[in-house]
Amino acid sequence: MVVPKHGVFTTRENKVYQMKKLLVSAIPALALSIAVGTAQAGETLDAVKAKGFVQCGVSTGLPGFSVADDKGNWGGLDVDVCKAVAAALFGDAGKVKFSPLTAKERFTALQSGEIDMLSRNTTWTLTRDSNLGLNFAGVNYYDGQGFMVSKKLGVKSAMELSGASVCIQAGTTTELNLADYFRANKMEYEPITYDTSDETVKGFEAGRCDVLTSDQSQLYALRIKLSDPNGAMVLPEVISKEPLGPVVRQGDDDWFNIVRWSLNAMLNAEELGVSSKNVDEMKGSSDPNIRRLLGLEGIKGEGLGLADEWAYNIVKQVGNYGEAFERNVGSGSPLKISRGLNALWNNGGIQYAPPIR
Amino acid sequence: MSDQPSDAMTPGKPAPWNDPKIRAIVFQALLVGAVVMFGFYLINNTLYNMEQRGISTGFSFLEKESGFGVTQSLIEYDETHSYGRTFFVGLLNTVLVSVLGIFFATLLGFVMGVARLSKNWLVARVATAYIEIFRNIPLLLQIFFWYFAVGINFPRPRESLALGEVFFLNNRGLFMPRPVTEDGFGLVVAALIIAIVAVFFMVRWAHRRQDATGQPFHTVWASLGLLVGLPLVAFLAAGNPLTWEYPELRGFNFKGGLSVLPELFALTLALTVYTGTFIAETVRAGIQSVSHGQTEAARALGLRESKLLQLIIIPQAMRVIIPPLTSQYLNLTKNSSLAAAIGYPDLVAVFAGTTLNQTGQAVEIIAMTMAVYLSLSLTISLFMNWYNAKMALRER
Ligand SMILES: N[C@@H](CCC(=O)N[C@@H](CS)C(=O)NCC(=O)O)C(=O)O
Numbered sequence: 001m002v003v004p005k006h007g008v009f010t011t012r013e014n015k016v017y018q019m020k021k022l023l024v025s026a027i028p029a030l031a032l033s034i035a036v037g038t039a040q041a042g043e044t045l046d047a048v049k050a051k052g053f054v055q056c057g058v059s060t061g062l063p064g065f066s067v068a069d070d071k072g073n074w075g076g077l078d079v080d081v082c083k084a085v086a087a088a089l090f091g092d093a094g095k096v097k098f099s100p101l102t103a104k105e106r107f108t109a110l111q112s113g114e115i116d117m118l119s120r121n122t123t124w125t126l127t128r129d130s131n132l133g134l135n136f137a138g139v140n141y142y143d144g145q146g147f148m149v150s151k152k153l154g155v156k157s158a159m160e161l162s163g164a165s166v167c168i169q170a171g172t173t174t175e176l177n178l179a180d181y182f183r184a185n186k187m188e189y190e191p192i193t194y195d196t197s198d199e200t201v202k203g204f205e206a207g208r209c210d211v212l213t214s215d216q217s218q219l220y221a222l223r224i225k226l227s228d229p230n231g232a233m234v235l236p237e238v239i240s241k242e243p244l245g246p247v248v249r250q251g252d253d254d255w256f257n258i259v260r261w262s263l264n265a266m267l268n269a270e271e272l273g274v275s276s277k278n279v280d281e282m283k284g285s286s287d288p289n290i291r292r293l294l295g296l297e298g299i300k301g302e303g304l305g306l307a308d309e310w311a312y313n314i315v316k317q318v319g320n321y322g323e324a325f326e327r328n329v330g331s332g333s334p335l336k337i338s339r340g341l342n343a344l345w346n347n348g349g350i351q352y353a354p355p356i357r
Numbered sequence: 358m359s360d361q362p363s364d365a366m367t368p369g370k371p372a373p374w375n376d377p378k379i380r381a382i383v384f385q386a387l388l389v390g391a392v393v394m395f396g397f398y399l400i401n402n403t404l405y406n407m408e409q410r411g412i413s414t415g416f417s418f419l420e421k422e423s424g425f426g427v428t429q430s431l432i433e434y435d436e437t438h439s440y441g442r443t444f445f446v447g448l449l450n451t452v453l454v455s456v457l458g459i460f461f462a463t464l465l466g467f468v469m470g471v472a473r474l475s476k477n478w479l480v481a482r483v484a485t486a487y488i489e490i491f492r493n494i495p496l497l498l499q500i501f502f503w504y505f506a507v508g509i510n511f512p513r514p515r516e517s518l519a520l521g522e523v524f525f526l527n528n529r530g531l532f533m534p535r536p537v538t539e540d541g542f543g544l545v546v547a548a549l550i551i552a553i554v555a556v557f558f559m560v561r562w563a564h565r566r567q568d569a570t571g572q573p574f575h576t577v578w579a580s581l582g583l584l585v586g587l588p589l590v591a592f593l594a595a596g597n598p599l600t601w602e603y604p605e606l607r608g609f610n611f612k613g614g615l616s617v618l619p620e621l622f623a624l625t626l627a628l629t630v631y632t633g634t635f636i637a638e639t640v641r642a643g644i645q646s647v648s649h650g651q652t653e654a655a656r657a658l659g660l661r662e663s664k665l666l667q668l669i670i671i672p673q674a675m676r677v678i679i680p681p682l683t684s685q686y687l688n689l690t691k692n693s694s695l696a697a698a699i700g701y702p703d704l705v706a707v708f709a710g711t712t713l714n715q716t717g718q719a720v721e722i723i724a725m726t727m728a729v730y731l732s733l734s735l736t737i738s739l740f741m742n743w744y745n746a747k748m749a750l751r752e753r
Binding site: 103104107108111127128130131132133153162163164165170171172175176178179180182183189190191192193194195199202203206207208210249250251 | 407409410411412413424425426427428436437505509510513528529607608609610612619620697698699700702706710711713714715716717719
């Protein structure tokens with residue numbers, strides 16, 4: 001799937017767009033009413049095993065999190081979670097297919113079975129967890145909502161934004177937080193709600209709105225998509241909690257466990273100092289924690305119904321959490337986001353995975 | 358042959374299960390029953406499965422607070438209103454853009470359709486070029502063009518184009534003064550209503566008189582006089598009960614006055630220009646369907662050119678034009694749902710978009726949205742069928 005660059009839509013993309021629109025409205029009604037059978041334990045896992053790959057829902061293109069390069073290869077922090085699951089399940093991180101989804105499309109795509117898991121900067125909230133028939137399998141990025149403005153405006157704080165026009169993307173928690181924040185601070189605003197992030201960025205660049213608001217990580221990601229990234233700045237205020245993580249359908253606990261523990265394995269590997277570079281040497285380690293992680297002793301792959309080296313495969317092929325972070329959004333990337341909240345718990349952050357034992 | 362047909366020949370009364378009429382009824386009843394049962398099964402199955410999957414169902418979400426803002430609303434709305442209210446906000450925005458689109462597309466279409474048949478080479482070519490270009494570019498691209506290349510490419514608020522410090526145009530929209538009515542304005546409204554009723558009766562009277570005596574009456578001028586004059590007199594009598602609220606630059610943007618959002622502007626323009634091409638072709642076909650003999654006959658009777666159009670060509674052409682025109686109106690209404698692409702808050706964007714996403718109640722919301730488009734379309738169809746019946750050839 002090629003992502004349209006800066007909104008120059010060719011006729012084909014235009015068709016795809018319209019088709020998607022159609023699907024978005026037709027799928028929920030049709031798919032839910034006809035295709036949905038009764039939820040059965042193991043249903044998703046069996047289907048994934050049978051087809052031999054994981055169908056993973058990602059964004060339509062958000063640098064650092066899920067973005068396709070010019071050859072159509074997907075990369076990013078969210079993409080790495082999908083790859084980790086494939087590595088754990090098939091021993092091959094390449095056995096993933098990606099479905100680019102806008103914010104509006106994502107939950108329907110998951111509910112209707114079009115994708116097996118969603119890893120698309122999705123905020124874990126009570127409504128989503130309890131009303132949509134979905135389960136959040138963890139948090140791979142702790143985020144919060146922020147504001148980006150053009151430097152020309154001379155605004156230094158979000159509290160100066162009363163009366164501003166604000167560009168947002170439809171179907172996000174962002175829409176709600178924005179309303180809350182302005183209401184709580186007795187400020188006025190004009191929300192301009194676009195369907196895709198490309199349009200949101202274009203609206204902001206053209207000056208249709210004074211402010212673009214989104215999760216802060218995404219602001220940094222979108223900023224490098226601007227024609228003049230230095231003309232825009234991110235305001236200091238963070239107005240919400242946005243724990244982003246992978247999501248699966250309710251009803252298949254085995255599949256849920258695999259997704260959850262694939263992420264946990266990445267975190268534990270970082271904590272134990274096991275990385276893609278040293279994982280083979282680490283096999284000789286005498287630390288029982290490391291030996292359990294690498295499937296050399298303890299419960300191994302049994303509980304999850306996976307091969308014993310499931311976590312080894314993740315670390316070897318995808319890397320530990322820290323590696324994935326630095327490569328995609330941290331110092332090794334154009335985004336240069338610092339670990340902050342996403343540092344491990346013993347390193348000043350709040351990333352914390354239950355032990356593998 | 359005897360008068361009494363032999364017994365063997367009489368079809369007699371067949372047994373009920375052999376009677377084709379009864380059979381037909383039974384089969385149809387069975388079919389309806391099957392369809393209803395299938396529908397019932399679908400609904401039940403859906404509800405059951407959604408329950409199993411932990412997806413919430415029902416319409417109680419409509420009363421919950423929405424918690425999100427919408428740029429343009431024809432009724433009072435803010436984030437403390439309910440999801441049910443967002444339905445009406447979106448619905449009215451859809452109706453607004455559809456009505457505007459239909460109005461302007463009809464105007465443009467009729468002008469271009471007639472122009473295409475013009476004897477003036479240049480006029481005819483311009484009309485042809487317009488039709489061929491805009492009919493063949495996908496609507497979504499046109500919407501993007503009018504929005505991203507035109508609508509939001511005007512200067513920023515501080516550098517707005519101003520007309521007499523009253524009208525302002527910038528990339529946030531077109532801002533103009535808003536009439537504010539004061540006490541006594543009711544009188545003007547009343548005068549207008551009286552004028553409309555008077556015009557109605559006058560037109561009827563004029564027709565009768567012409568039928569009876571053959572004398573025409575200048576209804577157009579008389580109506581105009583009534584419609585403008587009467588309210589004007591009332592207005593002056595009530596002592597100018599109208600003031601204007603002017604837009605002014607405050608903070609980031611203009612406040613006060615009336616404004617047209619660039620989203621509304623771009624969507625209306627795109628729908629107008631696109632649908633106008635189809636209407637133009639319909640109009641051309643309609644006019645060409647009236648045989649030339651009719652024109653010649655009218656000329657032979659000594660009718661003036663204007664009367665020829667009004668009395669001979671247009672009434673006959675309308676019969677050909679109206680049915681396809683109805684389809685164009687329906688298309689325009691349905692196409693208006695592309696609004697979400699440029700952030701115009703129509704029903705699909707607000708209700709089937711944000712509300713659906715915040716509540717997750719896809720089945721209910723999509724069903725309601727489909728019901729709206731169905732009702733809008735049926736309303737347009739009904740109206741146009743009525744109009745068509747009125748215009749249809751009356752056989753005497
Ligand atoms: N975390 C928020 C927001 C997620 C979101 O969709 N953000 C936008 C930022 S503008 C995005 O990632 N868009 C990329 C796309 O639509 O492909 C949520 O879960 O609702």
